[in-house]
Amino acid sequence: MKLTKTEIKARQAELVATLLKLDELGKQKKSLVAMLDDDFKANEAKYRNGVVTENGVLVRKPSWCFEAKPVVEAA
Numbered sequence: 908m909k910l911t912k913t914e915i916k917a918r919q920a921e922l923v924a925t926l927l928k929l930d931e932l933g934k935q936k937k938s939l940v941a942m943l944d945d946d947f948k949a950n951e952a953k954y955r956n957g958v959v960t961e962n963g964v965l966v967r968k969p970s971w972c973f974e975a976k977p978v979v980e981a982a
Contacts, residue, residue: 957964
């Protein structure tokens, strides 16, 4: 499949727009993680030691459920 020069330029423009959007979303993710870092640490400490209730203690256990999928190669 050969592309014309105008099609190549259009696809390059789409690529630039996509890369800029990914960069913007990455920055948003970093700022959200920074804002919520204290909450994450507090919740991690809380659940690591267990949450005491009137009927007992709730303890979080790691889940080791995995699902395998075949590798699909794009043509």
